[in-house]
Amino acid sequence: MALERFNNEHQYIRIEDGSDIGVVGITMHAAEQLGEIVFCDLPQIGRKLKAGEACAIVESAKTASDVFSPVSGEVIEVNPGLDASPTLANENPEDKGWLFKLRLSDEAELDKLMDRPTYEAFTAQPA
DSSP states (O other): OOEEEEOTTSEEEEEOTTOOEEEEEEOHHHHHHHOSEEEEEOOOTTOEEOTTOEEEEEEESSOEEEEEOSSOEEEEEEOTHHHHOTTHHHHSTTTTTOOEEEEESOGGGGGGSBOHHHHHHHHHSOO
16 A cells, blocks of 8 residues: 655655655646646756755646655656646646656655645645
């Protein structure tokens, strides 16, 4: 079973059991708010990120939005499918529409993020 955590900027990180690799993307809530995504500017492989650092940009027909790394780590892969089809980040943001993968440098940072029930309660509150 994977561990899922969410930040208040509407990004998620999913970590498979026993792994130090996190899959990062925007949540379904963020995808719905953005509208049709037309471009994703992803971080360079090898880039070291700090938790909360702006590291990518997701552009929609309506706006451009920064993506903030939920935890610290090194980018090891970006989603190649987003170049040809950035709408994957709309259609299936928490599966095929992931943005990048990183190797965690401090697993304790996961404890500062929300679990799914807490995140769902957070998004249910009026803005």
